[in-house]
Each structure stands twice: as C-alpha cells, then as structure tokens.
Amino acid sequence: MKVIGVVPAFKEETRIVNVLRAYLAYFDEIVVVDDGSSDRTAEVARMERVHVLRHAINRGQGASLRTGTLAALKLGADVIVHVDADGQHDPKDLPNLIKPILEGQADVVLGSRFLGVEATGMPLLRRCVLKAGRWFNILALGIPKKVTDPQNGLRAMTAEAARRIDFHQDGKAHASEILRCVTRSGLRWVEIPAHIIYTQDSLNKAGTNRTSDAFRIAWHLFIGVFTK
Amino acid sequence: MLIQILLVLGFVLALWITWKRYRQDVITLIEALGWSVLCVGGGVISLLPKLTEYLAAIFGVGRGVDLILYAAVAIQFFLIFKLFVSHEKTERLLTKLVQNGALKDLSFRPEEQERWSGEILVNQDSSTRHTPSE
Numbered sequence: 001m002k003v004i005g006v007v008p009a010f011k012e013e014t015r016i017v018n019v020l021r022a023y024l025a026y027f028d029e030i031v032v033v034d035d036g037s038s039d040r041t042a043e044v045a046r047m048e049r050v051h052v053l054r055h056a057i058n059r060g061q062g063a064s065l066r067t068g069t070l071a072a073l074k075l076g077a078d079v080i081v082h083v084d085a086d087g088q089h090d091p092k093d094l095p096n097l098i099k100p101i102l103e104g105q106a107d108v109v110l111g112s113r114f115l116g117v118e119a120t121g122m123p124l125l126r127r128c129v130l131k132a133g134r135w136f137n138i139l140a141l142g143i144p145k146k147v148t149d150p151q152n153g154l155r156a157m158t159a160e161a162a163r164r165i166d167f168h169q170d171g172k173a174h175a176s177e178i179l180r181c182v183t184r185s186g187l188r189w190v191e192i193p194a195h196i197i198y199t200q201d202s203l204n205k206a207g208t209n210r211t212s213d214a215f216r217i218a219w220h221l222f223i224g225v226f227t228k
Numbered sequence: 229m230l231i232q233i234l235l236v237l238g239f240v241l242a243l244w245i246t247w248k249r250y251r252q253d254v255i256t257l258i259e260a261l262g263w264s265v266l267c268v269g270g271g272v273i274s275l276l277p278k279l280t281e282y283l284a285a286i287f288g289v290g291r292g293v294d295l296i297l298y299a300a301v302a303i304q305f306f307l308i309f310k311l312f313v314s315h316e317k318t319e320r321l322l323t324k325l326v327q328n329g330a331l332k333d334l335s336f337r338p339e340e341q342e343r344w345s346g347e348i349l350v351n352q353d354s355s356t357r358h359t360p361s362e
C-alpha cells in the first residue's frame with residue numbers, strides 16, 4: 001500500500017520544513033502544492049524529500065488539494081491523505097487516520113476536533129463559528145448530523161474514493177463539497193478524533209479573518225449550485 | 229419635453245445598432261427581436277408616460293415611475309447574479325489552467341528519486357552499503 005500525503009501550502013516558508021520532516025515518517029511520498037506563494041515556500045520545500053508542484057497564481061486551498069490529489073493518483077497512490085502545511089495537524093494522528101483504510105473498514109476517514117480530543121488553544125469565537133457552520137452544513141447542504149466537524153481539513157481516502165470525489169470549489173468551501181459527495185456516494189466513511197493545535201502564529205497568519213470566511217464559504221457554495 | 233426627445237433618440241439609435249448587428253451576423257434574429265421589443269417599449273413609454281400608470285394599476289403598484297424602478301431593480305438583480313455565476317465559471321477555468329501547468333512539473337524525477345533512495349540507503353545501512361564509486 002502506497003500512502004501519499006498531499007500538503008497544500010500558501011506562504012508557509014517559516015513552518016513547512018518542520019512539518020514536512022515530521023510527516024515524512026508516516027508517508028511513502030509527499031506532494032506539496034505551493035499555491036502561488038510570494039515567499040520561499042516552494043524553495044524550502046524542495047530541500048526536503050518531497051514532490052513540489054507550484055500554482056503560478058494563488059487559487060485557494062481546495063484547488064491546491066485537487067492538484068495534489070491528481071498528482072498523487074498519477075504517482076500510483078493507494079491511499080491519499082490531505083493534511084495542512086502550517087503545523088496545526090498533529091502527525092501522531094496520522095496512523096489512526098490511515099488505519100481504517102488499511103484494515104479495509106472505510107474508504108474515507110475524516111478528522112474531527114469534536115470527538116473527545118480537545119483542540120489546543122482554540123479561541124471561543126472559532127468554536128462558535130465551527131458549531132454554527134456545522135448546522136449550516138446539516139440544514140442547507142444535507143450533510144448527515146453524524147459528521148461532527150465538517151470544516152476539518154484532515155482526511156484520508158482510498159485512490160478509488162479520490163477518483164469518485166468530484167470537487168470543484170477552489171477555496172475553503174471544498175470541505176463541505178467533499179463531504180456532500182462522500183456521504184451521498186455510498187463510500188464507507190468514518191470520523192476519528194484529531195488533535196488540532198492553534199498557536200498565536202497560526203491565528204495571526206497574514207490575510208486571514210476566519211469569521212468572514214464562514215460567509216464567504218456559504219456564498220461560494222450557493223453560487224456553486226448554479227455553476228456547472 | 230427635451231428629456232422625451234433625448235430618450236426617444238437614444239432608443240432609435242439602439243434599435244438601429246441592433247439591426248445593423250443582425251445584418252453583420254453578430255447577433256441572431258431572436259436576439260435582435262428581443263432587443264427591438266425593449267427599445268420600442270422604451271420609446272413608447274418615453275412618448276406616452278401615462279401608459280405606465282395603467283400598467284402600474286394592473287400590478288397594484290402606486291405610480292408608473294415606481295413600476296419602472298421595481299422592474300429595473302429586478303432586472304439588475306438578475307443580471308448581477310448571472311455575472312457572478314459567469315465569474316465563478318471563469319475562475320474555475322483559470323484554476324484548471326493553473327492546475328494543468330502545475331501538474332506538468334510532476335516529473336517522476338528520476339534523478340530526484342535516486343537522490344532520495346540514495347539518501348535513505350546511506351542513512352539506513354551506511355555500514356553495509358557500497359557506493360558505486362567504490
């Protein structure tokens with residue numbers, strides 16, 4: 001079984017090296033997608049034992065994940081894992097994430113911040129926005145209530161599942177789009193607890209305002225309905 | 229009134245351009261007819277503003293001008309929405325292009341692969357492994 005990690009990265013030059021080194025122990029190969037960063041993200045990533053692809057201009061996390069997933073399929077992955085470049089995901093969760101797939105019990109495994117393992121340093125406002133977002137996913141998108149953390153970026157899937165999950169949202173709306181596809185396609189999915197780490201560094205990341213992100217996601221999902 | 233003359237002239241000009249474009253094969257007959265209806269309608273309303281009062285009464289809106297404003301807002305809403313959707317389509321096409329460009333770089337990079345496996349072997353059993361130069 002060839003397990004390939006897909007790591008989208010946008011302006012992560014200061015974080016990505018340590019993150020990649022920690023991931024290397026868990027993956028056979030890693031595909032980093034530098035999302036048109038203006039910093040040295042691609043250059044520092046190229047120093048590591050990973051494939052580095054580069055978007056000529058910034059296209060968003062969803063677009064980067066799709067590029068990386070296509071690349072992983074081309075590289076002959078059996079299992080594909082989506083994982084962030086900013087060190088918010090705990091590498092120690094990776095074996096648990098991949099296990100249900102290796103044991104043939106699931107096609108898709110999703111990480112969740114709300115299954116018992118407390119996130120480190122999560123601001124209260126973020127928690128509220130995530131909870132509200134979950135209800136939006138349930139009511140507006142018909143995502144099953146069983147999914148406790150629809151906005152989580154940590155997921156693993158079989159190559160077959162990756163081929164079947166057809167997602168086109170370029171930004172953060174990809175998470176809901178993927179979930180909708182997974183929960184309606186007959187793929188076997190399971191959620192596992194994941195430890196997410198919020199640091200001052202991650203919260204201050206340039207050009208990010210997560211509360212307005214929530215509205216942007218809803219808007220993109222709405223417009224996406226009319227875009228084919 | 230001057231405003232009426234200007235409006236009618238504007239609509240006549242638009243009508244003329246529309247049919248010119250049709251003869252140039254730029255737009256289809258259906259499109260030309262559609263625009264013509266709008267231009268003629270606009271011209272008639274400019275000349276006989278009282279007409280809108282009857283229409284307003286039919287729709288149950290107070291004044292004729294209000295009806296025009298409501299209609300204008302609805303049409304603009306629709307057009308802006310279409311613009312958003314077509315913008316999203318363009319964005320997705322752009323993404324596709326950027327992705328294809330990025331994926332082209334996915335060489336399976338034999339020289340890189342060699343470097344990696346070399347490193348791994350050197351790291352793992354440097355004691356037993358012979359490098360080619362030896």
Ligand SMILES: Nc1nc2c(ncn2[C@@H]2O[C@H](COP(=O)(O)OP(=O)(O)OP(=O)(O)O)[C@@H](O)[C@H]2O)c(=O)[nH]1
Pocket residue numbers: 007008009010011012035058059060061062064083084085086088153202205208210
């Ligand atoms: N913000 C952002 N991240 C991108 C983009 N393209 C790729 N990414 C990567 O996507 C991953 C997640 O992005 P974050 O901005 O940390 O989003 P998040 O982790 O879901 O949200 P937080 O919990 O607030 O950090 C990171 O590895 C980014 O480097 C982009 O255009 N914008």
Ligand SMILES: [Mg+2]
Pocket residue numbers: 084086088202
């Ligand atoms: Mg993050």
